Amino acid sequence: MTDEKRSRRYLCLHGHFYQPPRENPWLEAVEEEASAAPFHDWNERILAECYAPNGRSRIQDEQGRIIRFSNNYEKISFNFGPTLLAWMEGKAPVALSTIRKADQRSQEERGGHGNALAQAYNHIILPLARERDILTQIRWGRADFRKRFGREAEGMWLPETAVNSKVLELLAAEGIRFTILAPHQARRIRPLGGGAWMEVNGGINPRRPYLCLLPGGGKIALFFYDGRLAHGIAFQHYLQNGEFLYRELLNAFDPSDPEPQLVHTATDGETYGHHRLFGDMALAYALDAVEKRGEARLTNYGWFLEHFPPRFEVEIRENTSWSCAHGVERWRSDCGCRLGGNEYQQRWRAPLREGLDRLKSELDRLFVEQTSPLLKDPWQARDAYIEVILDRSPERLNRFFEEQARRFPLSREEQIRILKLMEMERFSLLMFTSCGWFFDEISGLETVQVLKYACRAIQIAEDFGVSLEPLLLSYLEKAPSNIKAYGTGARVWEEKVRPLRVDLKRLLAHSAIQSLFEKTPKTRVYCFRVDHTDRILLPQNGNRLAVGRKKVSSLVTLEEMEGVYAVFHFGGVDFQCLIREGWSPSEYESFKEECLRLYKTASLGDVYDWIKGSFPERRFYLKDLLAEERQKLIYRILEEGTEKQVILLEAWVHEEWGTLIRLAQMGVPLPSPLKAALDLIMERDLEKGLREAFAPASSLETLKRFFEKSQDLGFPLPLDRVLKRIERRMEKELRGLPGPPDPARVFSTVSAVLDLCLKAGQPLGLWNLQNAFIDALRRLSPLSAEERPLYLSFGRKIEIPIEVLEREL
Structure with a gap:
């Protein structure tokens, strides 16, 4: 191919890398998700299958040998959801560094235009949002991008590509130069400077940029991706073979068009490895072939826009998106769009949207009412709060108060008040994350997650004397579940959301119960700091009593509580914890002395009866522990309780070893109880073998014996x-x-x-x-x-x- 022809053929693949925020809103951490096994959670699983591999994708020869590793992010356009990048910062810093370096490298190669695009902050459907919330989403997305990539964003990805003119007006006003839409979102086009409008009806030429002149006088460039390519990559077989993908990309050029062409498409980034196994390798191969064979040039949107600005004007189809045939109805009605595979209805979507909209109005009213006496401009302060979300250091927090408060310094109580209300607003935005409506059932993970955010916002509002839970429940009662056991969203709330609420007392109780099994109690529990003032542990006939004094502090809102606790372990999984606030150090010492006296002379039950008379009625039990720690504690208790039985099983298996081998050789299946016992012993042998292999004094003997036994038994595991x-x-x-x-x-x-x-x-x-x-x-x-x-x-x-x-x- 001649250089002249090659100079007119450009290629850009965009990956929209995103996962819904999964953090428990009380703990600011992603908890274990059983459906993601063997990984801890879905973020971790998709990291291993997609995000990390695309940073070091293999290019192999015909024999499957590695030729080199390729960083796909250096060669494609991409955006990452800000909440996903926040998770990666803590859990996958190597992958995040690879992504950042790719953007830096692309800037060097493409005249200062980086491959990375920003994204509206937490993936809400912008056309369904209030204007001030759209602005916050854009501003938070831009601020997050500045922190992650060290530059201003040229382009911004719209969640679900959901768009209307108002959204584009606000993007342009905030300095965004372009965005990407689906081909069916274009209504009509005409040459810049005038001329007759031409209806396109989804048949727009995707190989050029367009300029959208907005009603308010602004303008923004729009790229409409190649729908055929997107469908082939996401839903057909284009990623089964890198050479096939390469050919399909080249086939998308129009050989009769003498003008510069940009073949580009957009899909979920997770297509490359998570949805399509080894999809990252097919992508790497195709991109490498483009570079090596010279039939087109890789570029990104910013570079192409600078060198080949739009020559056509476009009008969009209002309130449309890439994943709903009915516009944006998927996120507010039972429009018929769903994943399929069942006969589920989605009549729950409308009351969920209406209920959260009503809740949002009440939360916003409370926010303005409570912050106006303290802040110069509550909404401006909310926009600026992203800097605190990104950096919760005391220095950054102090700067936020200095910049936003009507007077400075503020009292600690005023700081806590402002932070709680800012967090309430943050959760009021997170509860509109689009995934809450995307799937088929209201009790699913994603919808429960947005309800968790609503619950946390409601809890904060209660601290200011406003009860909003009945309001939301009145709407959830009208949201029918497809699961008979739930009936409506109200039951989902009662069973899967409300029990997760955490306050400082519950956190203190959690720490107190955990301390029964800790030589050195933890000083950090998720987003809380725990200061242990005093503690005594008193065992009695296999039971335990712990008495102490702690202070727990939120690292997010700065709230704190100091309390005295008494924890009783009556054996097994029978725990009770009592909490009392307000005692002075001398009162606590008197209480402790009396506890010790009674402990020496009376039963643990008598001690409990005496203590509960001095403590409030609220009790905390094993069920009140935070989920992951509760599970670990239960496993520990069960292991301690079954250790003797396991030793007996091991002795029995050893005695019957010869019989077990002969049965295996004859192909005789073991009875279920016997098979279960043997599996348990072999699991323990494997775990012991791995532990010894990687111990300081490494030994492979147990692991070697494990393989020998497994071979003798025909590999029972x-x-x-x-x-x-x-x-x-x-x-x-x-x-x-x-x-x-x-x-x-x-x-x-x-x-x-x-x-x-x-x-x-x-x-x-x-x-x-x-x-x-x-x-x-x-x-x-x-x-x-x-x-x-x-x-x-x-x-x-x-x-x-x-x-x-x-x-x-």
Whole structure:
């Protein structure tokens, strides 16, 4: 192809990388999601399947050998949801660094235009929002982008590409130059400067930019992506083969058009690896082929817009989106758009939208009423609050108060008041996250999540004497569930939302119950600080009593509470915790002395009867512990209670070992109770073997015996599960580099385990180990002269060619 022709053919693939915010609004942390197993939660799972692989996607030869690793983010246009990036900052800093570096590299290669686009903050359907909320979403999205990428955003992704003229007016007014829409969202076009309008009816030429002249006098460039390509990548087979994808991308050019063309498309970024396994590799191959074969040039929207500005004007179809055939009805009515696979109705969508809209009005009224005496401009302060969300340091918080308060300094009570109301507003925005309406059932994860945000906002409003829960419930009662056991959204609220509420007393009780099993109590519980003033532990006949004094403080709102606690463990899962506020140090000491006296002379029940007379009626039980810690504690108690039985089972299995082998050789299936006992023993052997293998004094003997026993018994545990357990443990060690333990020991142990599995005839897959190792190299680079040989040697052990390693270093 001639350079002249190539100079007219440009290619840009956009990935919209997004997950709904999953954080528990009381804890500011993502809790375990069983449906994401074997990963902790869906963010972690999709990170492993998509976000991380796209930063180091493999390009392989015909024999499947790695030729090089490619950072796809350097070659595509992309946006990441701000709430997802906030999670990555804490949980996946290596992946986040890879994304940032890709944007920096793209700026260097494309005249200062980076590949990254901003996104309206938490993915609400903007055409359905109030104007001031649209502005906050845009401003928070831009501020988050500045922090993550160190520059101003040129373009912004609209959630679900939902759009109307008002949204575009506000984008333009906020300095956004362009956005991306679906082809059916264009109504009509005409040449710039005038001429007759031409109706396009979804048939717009997607290979050029368009200028939208807005009613208020503003303007914004619009790119309408290639719908055929998007459908093929997202829903057909385009990602099954990188060469096929490459050819389809080239086929999208119009050979008869002499003008510069931009073939571009947009899909969920998760398509490349999560929705389509190894989709990142097909993408990497196709992009590499574009660069190598010279039939087109990779670019991004900002660069193309600068060099080839719009020559046509466009009018949009108002209130449309890319994922609803009925405009934006999917997020407020039973329009018929759903995932399918069941006969579920979505009549719950309308009352949910109406109820949250009413709730929002009341929350906003309370916000203005309570903050106006303290803040110069409540809404301006809310826009500025994103800086606090992004940096909760005392310095940043103090600057926020200094800039926004009518007078400065504020009292601590006034600071807490403002922060609680700002958080109330934050949750009032989060509760409109689009995923709450996207799926089929009101009791699903995503809808429950937006109800959690509503519940937290309602709880804060209650602190100001306003009860809004009955208002929302009156709407949820009209929201029919498809699950008979729930009936309506009100039952969903009662069972899946309200019990999650956390206040400072519950947090103190959680910490107190946990302290029964901790030598050194934790000083940080999620987004709370715990100061342990005093504690005594008193065991009695297998039961436990703990008495102490703590102060718990929210790191978000600065609220704090100091209280005295008494925790009783009457055995098993029978816990009771009592909390009392307001005692002076001397009153607490008197109480403690009397507890000790009674403890020595009376039963634990008598001590309990005496204490409960001095404490309020509210009691806390095991069910009141925070979910993940509760589960860990239950497992610990059950393990302690069953240890003797397990020892007896091990002795029995050892005695009957010969019989078990003969039965396996004859292919006789074991009775269910016997099979369960054997599985339990083998699981313990595997866990012990892995623990010993990676202990300071590493030993592979138990793991070796585990394989020998497994072979004798015909592998009673599912083999894929066993190998995955071993692989994940080794991956964990590699992700912990540079240690402790030191890299040499990690490499030695991992190599030995790989050899052991190979010798046992069960070679491990190297995919995840290679990924973990490459991530470690990028995190630790540059290596010292002493470290390089060690890392290169191990890289070869896991079949990464030396020339690939050298490039990474």
